[in-house]
Amino acid sequence: MFWREKVTLGDYLPLFLLCFFSLFIFTRSDDVEVLMKLKESLKESNVIEFDSWRFGGSPCNFSGVFCNSDQFVTRIELREKGLIGKLEFESICQLQSLEKLDFGINSLGGIITDDLKNCTKLRFLDISSNNFNGAVPDLSSLRELENLLLDTNGFTGQFPWKSLESLMNLTELTLGDNPFDISSFPMEILKLKNLSHLYLTNCSLKGRIPTGIGNLTEMANLELSANHLTGEIPEDIVKLTKLWQLQLYDNDLYGKFPVGFRNLTQLVYLDTSNNSLEGDLSELKSLERLKSLQLFENHFSGSIPHEFGDFKNLVGLSLYKNKLTGTLPQSIGSWSDFDFIEVSENLLTGPIPPNMCKNGKMTEILMVNNQFTGGIPESYSTCWSLTRLRVSNNSLAGNVPAGIWGLPNLDFLDLAMNQFEGPMTSDIGDARALTQLRVQNNRFSGNLPMEISKASSLVSVDLSFNQFSGIIPVDIAELKKLNSLYLHENMFSGTIPSPLGECTSLNIINLAKNSLSGKIPDTLGLLSGLNSLNLSTNQLSGQIPSSLSYLKLSLLDLSNNMLTGAVPESLSNQASNGSFIGNPGLCSQSNRHFRLCSNKSSHIRILISCFLTGTILLLISFAGFIFIKKKHNEQVKSFKSDSWQIKSFTRLSFCEKEILNLIKQENLIGKGGSGNVYRVVLGSGVELAVKHIWNTLTSEGNRSSTAMLMKRSGNLSEFEAEVATLSSIRHVNVVKLYCSVTSEDSSLLVYEYLPNGSLWDRLHISCGDDKLDWETRYEIAVGAAKGLEYLHHGCDRPVIHHDVKSSNILLDEFFKPRIADFGLAKIVQSNSSNPSTHLITGTHGYIAPEYAYTCKVNEKSDVYSFGVVLMELVTGKKPIEAEFGENKDIVNWVCRSMARGENIVELVDSSIPEQFKEYAVKVLRIGVICTARLPALRPSMRTVVQMLLDAEPCRLINIICQDDCSKKEVMVSDKKLKNIV
Template sequence: MSPASRIFGFFSLLVFCLFSFVSSDDLQVLLKTKSSILDSNPGVLDSWKLNSSPCGFAGITCDSRGSVTEIDLSHRGLYGKFPFDSVCELQSLEKLSLGFNSLSGTVPSDWKNCTSLKYLDLGNNLFSGPFPEFSSLTQLQYLYLNSSAFSGVFPWKSLQNATQLVVLSLGDNPFDTAPFPEEVVSLTKLSWLYLSNCSLTGKIPPAIGDLTELQNLEISDSGLTGEIPPGIVKLSKLWQLEIYNNSLTGKFPPGFGNLKNLTRLDASANSLEGDLSELRFLTNLVSLQLFENKFSGEIPPEFGEFKDLVNLSLYTNNLTGPLPQGLGSLANFDFIDASENHLTGPIPPDMCKSGKMKALLLLQNNLTGSIPESYANCLTLERFRVSDNSLNGTVPAGLWGLPELDIIDLAMNNFEGPVTADIKNAKKLGTLYLGFNKFSDELPEEIGHTESLTKVELNDNRFSGRIPSSIGKLKGLSSLKMQSNGFSGNIPDSIGSCSMLSDLNMAQNSLSGEIPHTLGSLPTLNALNLSDNKLSGRIPESLSSLKLSLLDLSNNRLSGRVPLSLSSYTGSFNGNPGLCSTTIKSFNRCINTSGPHRDTRIFVLCIVFGSLILLASLVFFLYLKKSEKKESRTLRHESWSIKSFRRMTFTEDDIIDSIKEENLIGRGGCGDVYRVVLGDGKELAVKHIRSNSTDSFTQKNFSSAMPILTEKEGRSKEFETEYGYSSKVNEKCDVYSFGVVLMELVTGKKPIEAEFGESKDIVNWVSNNLKSKESVMEIVDKKVGEMYREDAIKILRVAILCTARLPGLRPTMRSVVQMIEDAEPCRLMGIVISKESDLKIKEIS
């Protein structure tokens, strides 16, 4: 071998050894890095193995000598603490990209040892604490620290040595408040500057115009004040300028229109003023956002000629004049919001010409004319809002049924004509605002097909006819306002199916018939206004279960008793002369009368269990004086005292003959309840009070026959003196027993059952389950049909009052009868009471 060959071989071996040594050091650093971090996507770092070359690791790039120059682990789902203290041992490292992970912890101060870095991306992570001083990183060209939760004082002075920076992205970090850093405007190579939402204050430096390479300037969401510096017009390469949500004042500086490359301009939410004339030269604009400022004057007509403009947001300014009629006709127009200005003239007809428009928002202006027919074919439209203008005419039929529409807002205009059946096609329509117009005709039945509706406001129009029963299909409806129209006919029962309804207003119409009892089943109803109609009949007791902040039933033709639980709604029932109340002093006092000349109904307790359709029809007492020595079960010759609360159409004998074991249907603490079938087929529930019955209130037996008291008779003073408290005691005992029986009927349980627990009875069991409406519903016997469960709850309330622990708190039997009358549990059962108080039972259809 020649000397030259030997030298070449030696040199090659030296390079190989050096290469192996470098690779070995880099390998150890990378393996240490792998051991410190975790990944949520298993397999990301599987290629990082001990016996492999680091140049083959995922995310690793090496130079020709095998040294690691780049680590790119962005978007890898990594979390944990990154070992920054060791990564700088990679002496050839020029790029470290860790963006869009969930890395945490702090960045140590020895980070400055990564002197070869040109590219650093730690953005969009979960770091903490301040970012350390980095003046030694003089080669840095790209610095991404945005959205990484760094805090404290940022080392702005470190930028003095970073003269090679092309990208500086520090936005969306909670740094300590600082004035706009002068160090930034000395970085003349910058093409991308993102300092939004990082606590900058003060004025934008005039020298910003020296950054002539800038293509993107974002300094939004800060505390910047003063005017837009005139030097900004020198940034001829700028294609995006975002300065929104500051406190900037003044006008666009002269020459601003020279920024011909601007495609995105957002200066919204400031206090800028003046006209928009400088912007008429920005023909490449794609998006223009200037809302919530003080701009005035007319919108430049040139905007209608812009071929790329797709988003225009000018709302809440002082703009006047018409919208450019060519607006959107040459572009794939997507969005306009010019609300809350003083614009006049018609709506531009061609903004949906390309068929891609999603939102048209022109609220609170002075626009005139009608809605162009072209929008009836805008199938992509999601929001159409033109309320509070002076628009008129009929709405194009197809607009009602656009398939993507979420909101139609036409309120406070002069629109007329009907809502057409096309609305059935608006499957995504959630909000319909039509108030304060001149809409007329009947509301189409097809509105029930718009099942996504949550808010409907039809108030102050000229609608007429019946309210569609299909409205009950709107299960998500939360607000329904139909006041001040000409609706007539009954309020549909189906509205009780709108289980999310919280606000219902049907005032000032011509509605008639009874108030649907189904309104009482609306669990979230908060406001109910049915005033100024022609509603008649009784106020449904079911409304008592509602917790309303507003109830107004005034100025109707309602009659009967105001439910006791509703009497606190002061003024809610005025203008109904047929109503009476025992608590509202301004109303006639309710008087219970019966006879051939009064239209008096008898209301009875009805609970449905299996084949027993009607169990109780009237309530009365049977008091028995029974000899202590007598053991016969025959009741014929015993002494009876009957107390009636309504006129009866049967005799004592009719009752006594049926008091036998086979008719027993329940036992209480004071006596037993029997099912009595009269000769004409009527069924009664009869309570037999045992003479030795007691409760915790008394130990004294009632040994004398009670005199019969009619409805109009009161108990005399002599009676109370003769019998003392014993009559009251036994009545309280009977009320308690009656309450127990009611609980048995409602729950389908026996007085004592194993599930109640040791030494517990049905009264305790019911009391322990009065925690929520759901738990109360669980008490009701499952055999009771869904439509009768609310009626069963009414009877359960009476039972709870009857079984109060202290007898003094229990109502009198006369009050119990009145409560049952008010509850009307048989109304749905087809019971008809004649004026003569004869009970007739119709079959349930």
């Protein structure tokens, strides 16, 4: 007989719990497996967080990973960790509870696959500031999404705007700094009623800002800058009363601020600069919370509201290049840690506000080209933080407060074209950071203080059109960085200091229209870089030094003096341009523009001349013998002594003695900014390049660059630390440093030898068959970009090159490029809060525009310079050409041509075949992106590399067509190429 025992729930509870926990354990181990796959895909990253990611552990204990109460992974936060690799969304979206994915500010790449649609519980997705590219897939399945941050990548094509209609919970949308193809403002955005942050800066946005933007009443941060937006600011924008930031700069907007704009009282940051806006600023007078107001380069008129002086949070004000009139509010900057004011190129009058540096934080006063009156307030003489003071072309008068001359951090002092008077005080000796001194066209008087020689950073000095008198201090020759010296139209007397010939950096000297006397120093002929020499209208006497014949001068003016004797034959060709008029004592035996030198007593003169010549030659020979003997002894001591130490950075097949024996004059192949370069062929046949660098300031001219580098570093040990860091670089596109060989007073750096010279030589000097074809140019562009990418992103600490240019890109026997010449390179210190550096660096035509205003450079400055190189590669032009126009460079020339709607293909080098010109244009566009005026709009070098790779014609054709391409398929690939840039 069968019977049934009564069963209770408690009898099944153990089995139920067993099943439940088995499911839980399975699910958690599933999460671990996903995370370990993620770690494997990012294995190139050197991230300390990954040390805790191990099999067998709980994912909730993984660094950067967070779980809910049920122990399921809900958040992965690895922002700004230096991650490298590709995200596998197929795997990541298997985390069924994932709500937040934050990988912003890393170096991740690849494309976003359709697998992202499986992350249906995502509320927060941030992959901004990476190297993703390709198209963004449909996002409509991510209905829970609240924050979508995709900005600052390389996304192309059309964004899936339609999918936004499913993302009604979005509060933050950032798509800017991507080369999207957007024909007009996407109206789908206007349906996102919860949106509080919209970032569409620099994403090729066209058309007008639509009416209806005012319906996004939750908007707090609206950024639409650096696009192609036109029309007026819509009237209903005044409904966005929660706005604290509005950025509309670099567009084509016109019209006035709409009536009611004053209601946006929460605004802290307002930037509408570089548009065509007009009208007065009355609608801004109630915005008392403003911290930064940027309205420069527009057509605003009328007066500056006096209420601006009561803005207690204001720290930055830029109004330059407008039509503003009236006075500046005298209390402006009195309340806060005021930083800078830029009101140049307006019609402003009245005095300079006295209290802008009240809290000691002011860095820049820029008031050029106005009608300001009065003097410079005494309060600024103790503004130690000031770096730039520019008030030229106003109606300012009176004495300059003594302390102004010696402000310790002042880099640029510009008082030109005013009515200042009185002396330049000895305080100028304390201006150790001063690089540019411009006080021309004033009424300054008195002696030029000898202390000016202590302002050791001076590069440009212009004291012209004043009433300075007395002698030119001999110690001015201590200004070793001095490039231009303008002292003309003063009352200087005495002789020209002979030591001026020691200022080896001098490019321009103008001492015209003074009362200088005596002879022209022979030492001026030692200034090998001198381009312009004007000594006219003085009282100079004696003969013209023959040493001037060695200079390559574009201007020589010795007119209206009391010079006598024969004009050196090599200079007589300058007679026709008036270089020597007003010197009746000059003569020539061969040039009809001069009187014929008298034949009277010619035999005696010939005998005397022969005697003197013979004596001089004998003395020169004797001196040369002594010099050579001395140099030989020095070299024997220096290159043969046991004091040399070799430090190798790779396995060597040679010793220092073999190198030292080959440092000879006949092996000299160049003189760089930091030393002589020799080509050395070892007994084994190996070719090396050896740079000889002197370590002391007392050595010859070619030693100064290294001394400057050491001075910048602080001492020799820091210099060696930088060399050690550079020596650790191992990249196929960076020139290889084998070893250093050092002694007490000099160092040898031994590099690989690159037989095909520099890119500059191949582009601008070679001709015919030696000209580079497009395929080679493209490979050079990609290789050089990869080298810079490694310097910026692949080293433990970023290395800023500071002098990227085509002459510093060397080519091996296969025309593979190497980044070279690290004489100005700077390693960004890990403990530095500001990654930029203050250095006078770079080469004209390659220098980023921000340097002119801030004298600061960072990685984005290298990106700008590389953009110039790309333009060189495509156009075949030099960075500076006469055809570009006065004060214009290749960047300006290319951008103007594009802005005028000219056929861009016509900018391409005519030697490039037609079938490659379309692809050359794509590289040219990348160059334009790299040379954006604002550093923040320039891509990283990682992004540049990816953009260049995507612009390779063969690569895309092969991806799409494989090995068998039909004409139709090639057309498809070309169409995709058009979406890349």
